[in-house]
Structures are given as structure tokens and as C-alpha cells.
Amino acid sequence: MLIEKYRKTIEACRFCPMCKVVCTVGNITKNEANYPRGKALILFTILKKMREFDEDIVERIYQCAICGLCKDWCISDYDIPELIMAARADIVNSGKIPSRVLKIYENIRKTENPYAMVNDEKISAVLDKEIRETGKRAKILYFIGDTAFSHPEIFEATIKIFNYTGIDFTILPKKNRGVELLYQLGFRKEAKRLAKENAEVINEADAEVLVTSDADEYLAFKREYPRLGASLNPDIKIMHITEYINLLLQKNKLSFSRKINKSVTYHDPSSLGRYLGIHEPPREVIKAIPGIEFKGMKWNRSRARSCGASGGLLFTNPEIAAKAAENIIDEATEIGAEIVVTASPLCRQSVGDCKKLRNSSIEVYDIAELIVKAF
Ligand code: SF4
Ligand code: SF4
Structure with missing residues (x-):
């Protein structure tokens, strides 16, 4: 089992209430089993083969935002989010995946996004209006990400910024499929397959800078792609849109003409x-x-x-x-x-x-x- 790797975390955290005060889900649900200590105690029983993943345990493991507040709060640097993600991967491997989680997986598998979004008319309209050519070779490759893809107003605004500054950019000809959600839900095989396919398309685009609006996919590029063995060309600089825009401001390539008095x-x-x-x-x-x-x-x-x-x-x-x-x-x-x-x-x-x-x-x-x- 993958949680074996986190035995020390399980053994330490099951006795410790110190990060309870910051736990996002624990403090909302007020369920002791949802705090890091409760989760560690549950996983201790799995590790010791005293219990198996049942409906209640699986529910507890998926009731976590992987927000990292517990890890940040911990003076011993124990990593509960990594433990939870490993436990989820064990649940997926055991086949005891809850139906709500399976639905997300099916949506991604069938429609390439978790929202099961199949009507692309609004998106196509934005792309047709703002971009003359997708998939061309350019200095900047904009990776929209699947959540921004389902909110055209976000990527429309981002593309407007690129057009406003006259930047030579392109977007991927295929949809921008997300890896982070799959990884966090425990679907490591599927995450690995998508990461490798994405890496291939990104490398082929031969851009100098990969810019994304999607903070979760940015995390995937930086953390998950390397551990999934998906190799992005090391010459491609990866930047979040906020870093890239800040760079444009520092180089005086972007300025504002209107005030926002708020x-x-x-x-x-x-x-x-x-x-x-x-x-x-x-x-x-x-x-x-x-x-x-x-x-x-x-x-x-x-x-x-x-x-x-x-x-x-x-x-x-x-x-x-x-x-x-x-x-x-x-x-x-x-x-x-x-x-x-x-x-x-x-x-x-x-x-x-x-x-x-x-x-x-x-x-x-x-x-x-x-x-x-x-x-
Ligand atoms: S992560 Fe740190 S603070 Fe939180 S339960 Fe574990 S040992 Fe305690
Ligand atoms: S990562 Fe999970 S256990 Fe840790 S603070 Fe966030 S919700 Fe709580």
C-alpha cells in the first residue's frame, strides 16, 4: 500500500491535535475523524490491517481540501496532504471508489474536463474572436487549463492582455487537460497518461515560455509532472500568469490607462x-x-x-x-x-x-x- 511510505506521519499525527485549529474541513464539519489526527488514526487501523477501506473511511479520506494548512502549521513538517493523496490512490487501486469521485473520473475520461462540458460554442466564439490561429509556433504558449476553459471570461481576459501588449503567443490546438485534480483524487495512472500526452504536445509546440492561468495545473507542471515521469523540455520556462504579467510591468511592457477606485x-x-x-x-x-x-x-x-x-x-x-x-x-x-x-x-x-x-x-x-x- 502507498500509505506505508507515510508510516511516520501516521504514527505521529494520530496523537497530535496541534493543527486542528487550522483544518479547513475539520472546522466546518466538526467531525473529529475529519481533522488530521482523526484521519491519521483511521489510516493507522488500515496500516495495521485492523480495518479495511469501507464506505465511512473512504468518505473521511475524500473529505479533505488538500489545502496544506495542516502541513504549514506543523512544526515537525509532517505532510498530511501527501498522506491523504496516497490513501486516495490506495482506495482507487482497491476499487472502492465512491460514486461521486468516479463520476468526475468518467467526466474527464469522456469529455476531457471534470465539468463534462461538451457544448463548446461559447468557447469557440471567444477563440475565433481573439485568436486568428491556434497551434501556430510562438514565443509564448498559453495553457488555459480545464477550469479556465469552462469559464471563457477568464481566458478571454487573459488573451486580451496578450493582444493588448502585442505578445507573440499561441494556445494548444487540443483542449487543455488537467492533471492535478486526477492526481489529488488518486487516479495516478490516468494522471500519468494525461501528463505524458500533455508534455508531448507542449514540447512539440517549441515555445520559450509556457504560461498558465490555472494555479492547480501550474502546481502539476512543477510537482506532479516530474514525479509522474512526464518530461517537459527543460528549456521551456514555466510561469503562472501573475508572474508573467508582473514581469511585463517590470519591463514597462504593460501599463494601465483607467483607474479602478475600489x-x-x-x-x-x-x-x-x-x-x-x-x-x-x-x-x-x-x-x-x-x-x-x-x-x-x-x-x-x-x-x-x-x-x-x-x-x-x-x-x-x-x-x-x-x-x-x-x-x-x-x-x-x-x-x-x-x-x-x-x-x-x-x-x-x-x-x-x-x-x-x-x-x-x-x-x-x-x-x-x-x-x-x-x-
Ligand atoms: S501535521 Fe503536525 S501538527 Fe498536524 S497532527 Fe501531524 S504532527 Fe500534529
Ligand atoms: S489538507 Fe485536509 S486535513 Fe489538512 S488542513 Fe486542509 S482540509 Fe484539513
């Missing part, structure tokens, strides 16, 4: 902030827009709260994800922000949906959507 806060996506340490580029980009009053969240950077979308939670347990997103809206309201900006289409979806449900007056945008408002 107070704006930034929600750090776990994948971009906590896992990859990219905290400052998005803040610098937002602060560069004239008129904006930047208001920092109380919980920020590596200690930022999770919006609950990651780890597949938005798909498997949307009611828990919605509660986590409420925390973001509440915190933004508390600090007096009028706009919440994030740099992950998945976070934008989660926090944006929550804003609609709550009928909050706070506006929620992906960073690219905010930028084009200042052109």
Missing part, C-alpha cells in the same frame, strides 16, 4: 501560495493598477484560508466547499474590501458561486478580469 483584497490559492510560494507577484500586479486601495486579508500568504475548492472537494463535497468559501467572503467583508481577486479559476468559481448564493455585494474576479478593466 478597495481590493487578494485570496491566495493554496496551490500557488502555500505550495509554490508565489505570494508577491499577484499583489504587485493588483497594487500597480491606479486607484486601487489594497486591503490584505488577516489570514494571508502561506497561512491563507482555503476556499474549499481544492482536493476535488468542490466536486465531491460542494456543501463543505461552499462553507469554506463563505469564510473568504466573510473575511473580505470584515476588512472592508469591495472586490476579492484571486489567481486560480477554481478559487474564482468557488468564491464567486458563494458570493451569488449569499447575495453579497462583493465583486469576485480572476486577476486577468481585473486587469482588463484598467485598460
Whole structure:
């Protein structure tokens, strides 16, 4: 079993309540079995062959946002998210996959995205309007990512930024299939196959820089592709859109002509902030827009709260994800922000949906959507 590799984590965490205070899912569900200690205790019984994966245990293992707050909080650096992802892969290998999780897998297998999105008319309209030629050779290769692909307003805004600055760019001729969600849900074989296929297409495109809007796929390029044996050409520089835009600003290749006279806060996506340490580029980009009053969240950077979308939670347990997103809206309201900006289409979806449900007056945008408002 893959959890064997994390025996030390299991043995240490089953006695420890120290990161309970920050656990996203535990503090929403108030279920002891959902905190890191509870999960470790459950997996200890599996490791010792006292129990097998049953419906209840499987449910506990999928009720985790893989948000990494527990790992960040831990002074001993035990890695609960890696343990949970290994346990999920063991569940997949055992065939005891819950139907909600299997549905996501089937959606990806059949339609190449977790949303089972088959009607591409709106997307095609945006691509036809903004790009004359896809799949051509260019300096910048824009990897849209499957969540941004299902929200044309995000990639439309990003493409507008490229066009506005006159950058030579292209997008992949095929859909931009996501690897991170499959990996986090435990489907390692499928994640490996997709990562290898994506790497082949990306390498063939022969670009200098690979830019993505998708914070989770950025994490996949940096962390999952190497461990899945999917080799991206080492000469290709991989950048998140916030890093690339910040670079354009530093080189005076991007400027703003309109003011946005609003107070704006930034929600750090776990994948971009906590896992990859990219905290400052998005803040610098937002602060560069004239008129904006930047208001920092109380919980920020590596200690930022999770919006609950990651780890597949938005798909498997949307009611828990919605509660986590409420925390973001509440915190933004508390600090007096009028706009919440994030740099992950998945976070934008989660926090944006929550804003609609709550009928909050706070506006929620992906960073690219905010930028084009200042052109
Ligand atoms: S991750 Fe660290 S703080 Fe959390 S339960 Fe394990 S040992 Fe304790
Ligand atoms: S990764 Fe997040 S949700 Fe999962 S146990 Fe850790 S803090 Fe809780």
C-alpha cells in the first residue's frame, strides 16, 4: 500500500491535535475523524490491517481540501496532504471508489474536463474572436487549463492582455487537460497518461515560455509532472500568469490607462501560495493598477484560508466547499474590501458561486478580469 511510505506521519499525527485549529474541513464539519489526527488514526487501523477501506473511511479520506494548512502549521513538517493523496490512490487501486469521485473520473475520461462540458460554442466564439490561429509556433504558449476553459471570461481576459501588449503567443490546438485534480483524487495512472500526452504536445509546440492561468495545473507542471515521469523540455520556462504579467510591468511592457477606485483584497490559492510560494507577484500586479486601495486579508500568504475548492472537494463535497468559501467572503467583508481577486479559476468559481448564493455585494474576479478593466 502507498500509505506505508507515510508510516511516520501516521504514527505521529494520530496523537497530535496541534493543527486542528487550522483544518479547513475539520472546522466546518466538526467531525473529529475529519481533522488530521482523526484521519491519521483511521489510516493507522488500515496500516495495521485492523480495518479495511469501507464506505465511512473512504468518505473521511475524500473529505479533505488538500489545502496544506495542516502541513504549514506543523512544526515537525509532517505532510498530511501527501498522506491523504496516497490513501486516495490506495482506495482507487482497491476499487472502492465512491460514486461521486468516479463520476468526475468518467467526466474527464469522456469529455476531457471534470465539468463534462461538451457544448463548446461559447468557447469557440471567444477563440475565433481573439485568436486568428491556434497551434501556430510562438514565443509564448498559453495553457488555459480545464477550469479556465469552462469559464471563457477568464481566458478571454487573459488573451486580451496578450493582444493588448502585442505578445507573440499561441494556445494548444487540443483542449487543455488537467492533471492535478486526477492526481489529488488518486487516479495516478490516468494522471500519468494525461501528463505524458500533455508534455508531448507542449514540447512539440517549441515555445520559450509556457504560461498558465490555472494555479492547480501550474502546481502539476512543477510537482506532479516530474514525479509522474512526464518530461517537459527543460528549456521551456514555466510561469503562472501573475508572474508573467508582473514581469511585463517590470519591463514597462504593460501599463494601465483607467483607474479602478475600489478597495481590493487578494485570496491566495493554496496551490500557488502555500505550495509554490508565489505570494508577491499577484499583489504587485493588483497594487500597480491606479486607484486601487489594497486591503490584505488577516489570514494571508502561506497561512491563507482555503476556499474549499481544492482536493476535488468542490466536486465531491460542494456543501463543505461552499462553507469554506463563505469564510473568504466573510473575511473580505470584515476588512472592508469591495472586490476579492484571486489567481486560480477554481478559487474564482468557488468564491464567486458563494458570493451569488449569499447575495453579497462583493465583486469576485480572476486577476486577468481585473486587469482588463484598467485598460
Ligand atoms: S501535521 Fe503536525 S501538527 Fe498536524 S497532527 Fe501531524 S504532527 Fe500534529
Ligand atoms: S489538507 Fe486542509 S482540509 Fe485536509 S486535513 Fe489538512 S488542513 Fe484539513
